[in-house]
Amino acid sequence: MRYKGVNLGGWLLMEGYILHGRNIPETGFKNEFSKKCGKGSLKEFERLFRDRWITESDIKNISRMGANVIRVPFNHKLIEKAPYKYSSEGFSYLEKVLKWGKKHNLKIILDLHAACGSQNPDWHGDSNGKALLWEVKEYRKRTYALWENIVEKVKNYDSLLGYDLLNEPIIENRRINILRDFYKNIIKRIRAIDRKRMIYLEGNVWAQHIEFLRDLLDDNTTVSVHTYGPLFYTFNLRTLQEYPGKVDGRVWDKKYMYKYLEPYYKFSQKNKVKIFSGEFGINWRSGYFGELKWLEDILKVYEEYGFDYTYWTYKAIANTKFPDGLYQYMPDSKYVKREGPVYGWENYPLYWKKEKKEIVKVWDTKNYVPNNSIIKTLKKYFLKKQQSN
Numbered sequence: 001m002r003y004k005g006v007n008l009g010g011w012l013l014m015e016g017y018i019l020h021g022r023n024i025p026e027t028g029f030k031n032e033f034s035k036k037c038g039k040g041s042l043k044e045f046e047r048l049f050r051d052r053w054i055t056e057s058d059i060k061n062i063s064r065m066g067a068n069v070i071r072v073p074f075n076h077k078l079i080e081k082a083p084y085k086y087s088s089e090g091f092s093y094l095e096k097v098l099k100w101g102k103k104h105n106l107k108i109i110l111d112l113h114a115a116c117g118s119q120n121p122d123w124h125g126d127s128n129g130k131a132l133l134w135e136v137k138e139y140r141k142r143t144y145a146l147w148e149n150i151v152e153k154v155k156n157y158d159s160l161l162g163y164d165l166l167n168e169p170i171i172e173n174r175r176i177n178i179l180r181d182f183y184k185n186i187i188k189r190i191r192a193i194d195r196k197r198m199i200y201l202e203g204n205v206w207a208q209h210i211e212f213l214r215d216l217l218d219d220n221t222t223v224s225v226h227t228y229g230p231l232f233y234t235f236n237l238r239t240l241q242e243y244p245g246k247v248d249g250r251v252w253d254k255k256y257m258y259k260y261l262e263p264y265y266k267f268s269q270k271n272k273v274k275i276f277s278g279e280f281g282i283n284w285r286s287g288y289f290g291e292l293k294w295l296e297d298i299l300k301v302y303e304e305y306g307f308d309y310t311y312w313t314y315k316a317i318a319n320t321k322f323p324d325g326l327y328q329y330m331p332d333s334k335y336v337k338r339e340g341p342v343y344g345w346e347n348y349p350l351y352w353k354k355e356k357k358e359i360v361k362v363w364d365t366k367n368y369v370p371n372n373s374i375i376k377t378l379k380k381y382f383l384k385k386q387q388s389n
Contacts, residue, residue, distance in 0.1 A: 002308060003107060003161065004382045005067035006326065007279060009313030011054045012074035012093055013113045014345070015124055018325075020317040020336050021344030023123040026075060026114070029345060036349040045352065050093060052363040056100050058314065061365075063104040065375060066382035069161060070106050071278055071310040072097055073113035075126055080116065080146055083138075091153050101159030108157075109200065109310070110150065111164035111278070116142040120170040120206075134171050134178055140185075148189050155194040162198030163190060164224060164278060168206045176212050179204060183216055200224045200276060207278065210267055217273050222308070226279040227298065228323070229260050234294070235322050236283040243290035243297075254297040261298075265305040277302060281312035281323030284371055292373055299381045311378060315368055317344065326375050327368035335359050 010018035014026045021029075034042040062070060072094070079090040094110060101108040117139030118127035125131070133139045147163070154160055165186050171179050183201055190199060200222050203210035207226040217223070230247040232238040244253035252260075268275045280298060282291050302309050316325035317336055332338050335347050335358070342350075348359055361367060 003069040005069035006311045007071045007313045017322045018316040019345035025126045033349045059100040071109045073111045075114040098157040107161035113167040151193045164200040222274045222276045224276045224278040227277045234282045243294040257297045275307045277309040279312040
């Protein structure tokens with residue numbers, strides 16, 4: 001079976017740029033929110049955001065596109081409220097999306113996007129700049145226990161496709177055995193509870209280096225990679241670059257796209273394992289810089305190589321950097337404030353107590369504009385024959 005779909009980025013782990021703000025860690029943002037508005041207001045904010053950013057109508061909409069899978073990134077703090085103590089409310093969101101998935105014929109991949117102690121030094125790992133998961137054994141033990149509790153809770157849901165154990169780990173290559181052993185431990189613990197679901201293993205260094213995974217593979221394992229190349233173009237970090245065109249001293253075109261993805265294809269053939277591009281996407285510049293050509297080319301190569309994939313991401317406040325949403329919030333307001341000096345979500349605490357209803361409207365998908373060009377292209381590939389040869 002071929003699986004093709006989208007990510008629900010920014011929902012169960014908030015990312016600054018998706019809300020047109022600075023890319024600061026979710027925990028840092030919430031700490032500041034709590035200081036300015038109080039713990040009660042923070043709890044209300046979290047509930048309203050989670051209940052409005054993604055609703056059942058969004059899941060139904062994704063199904064109508066022809067997708068058959070959704071990847072759901074989440075922060076361990078959604079579930080783990082204290083060491084080895086877990087939140088029933090946090091579990092309820094995972095269970096909710098699993099129920100929606102069954103109702104709308106979508107499979108669900110649960111993705112641990114931010115582990116205990118953080119597995120990389122970036123904001124999307126909810127990190128303060130350090131990947132402490134690799135420095136502190138206790139964080140690894142807590143992550144093992146977290147997965148055991150999640151699997152026990154969700155294993156019987158028909159819509160559950162599998163577990164993406166760790167988003168974009170980063171560890172020095174000389175210490176790769178720590179990451180390999182970490183995966184080995186989690187696999188053993190999960191298999192003691194659930195033997196039939198797929199386990200997704202991401203490569204090292206933003207899910208790119210996968211050779212070390214060879215000894216961990218079995219029939220219920222998929223290797224996950226993230227394929228944003230060329231990054232400076234897809235993220236629009238260097239403006240006015242085009243595709244096809246020269247990026248970082250190399251011409252990127254369909255021919256080179258095959259070469260870019262070929263090592264993953266060869267790995268899949270040699271090791272008889274499926275490849276899943278868990279994240280790929282592009283910053284939309286009205287199509288003037290070859291964005292649709294890039295998308296068409298990478299999708300064609302995925303199809304030829306037999307990769308599964310999920311597009312990053314479903315929705316976002318329109319931005320000029322980073323891969324943005326199939327649905328975009330276009331207006332400006334004091335809750336978006338593209339002119340600065342305070343941007344996006346960092347404005348929420350300033351207005352929350354008096355204007356929360358207006359802020360909540362910014363999260364409602366009905367106020368977002370569909371990117372019909374990208375949606376049409378994805379839909380064409382979603383609807384291609386999904387049975388593998």
